[in-house]
Amino acid sequence: MKRALLVIDVQNEYFDGALPVTYPHGSFDHILRALGAAREAQIPVVVIQHSATSPESRTFRPGTPGWELHPSVAAHPRDLLLEKTLPGSFTNTELESWLRERQISTVTIAGYMTQMCCDTTSRQAFHRGFHVEFLSDATGTLAFQTTVGAVTAEELHRAILVTQALRFAEVLSTDAWIARLQSGD
Numbered sequence: 001m002k003r004a005l006l007v008i009d010v011q012n013e014y015f016d017g018a019l020p021v022t023y024p025h026g027s028f029d030h031i032l033r034a035l036g037a038a039r040e041a042q043i044p045v046v047v048i049q050h051s052a053t054s055p056e057s058r059t060f061r062p063g064t065p066g067w068e069l070h071p072s073v074a075a076h077p078r079d080l081l082l083e084k085t086l087p088g089s090f091t092n093t094e095l096e097s098w099l100r101e102r103q104i105s106t107v108t109i110a111g112y113m114t115q116m117c118c119d120t121t122s123r124q125a126f127h128r129g130f131h132v133e134f135l136s137d138a139t140g141t142l143a144f145q146t147t148v149g150a151v152t153a154e155e156l157h158r159a160i161l162v163t164q165a166l167r168f169a170e171v172l173s174t175d176a177w178i179a180r181l182q183s184g185d
Contacts, residue, residue: 004107007073014113030135048089048121106131122169126168
């Protein structure tokens with residue numbers, strides 16, 4: 001099984017912008033640990049950056065501080081940097097062809113937000129025949145309220161992990177994933 005780590009949308013918007021990730025606590029540290037473990041195990045790293053297409057967008061406008069990758073992720077070695085404009089990392093990007101050219105059969109999901117771009121990318125990967133590992137503590141979200149109701153960050157995160165584990169992905173902690181890499185699995 002050949003794998004790649006997908007680090008999705010770890011951008012400043014989620015740290016000091018309009019959408020600060022609050023759950024699970026320490027998710028960013030787990031993302032950095034996953035990046036280090038992938039590099040140590042010689043697993044390709046794909047960093048994905050979301051870009052708004054509307055100049056009126058209040059988040060993820062290219063060239064703004066919130067759009068920039070978090071400095072620790074930007075400085076980390078990567079094999080591919082992809083820009084996307086929709087929640088799914090496979091939509092209108094070279095991700096699938098890049099993975100197939102390298103005969104990668106497993107993608108590991110880390111990043112933000114659990115219920116949006118991580119969930120969508122995982123489902124897209126599953127639909128394309130990839131095995132998916134979804135890192136439970138290296139993905140994260142925040143609470144939301146809309147006209148249909150409100151949900152805490154913990155509830156939202158847990159609901160997505162349960163849904164992922166039902167059909168789309170193998171849900172693992174970062175520790176379990178790193179142990180898997182170290183065992184050669």
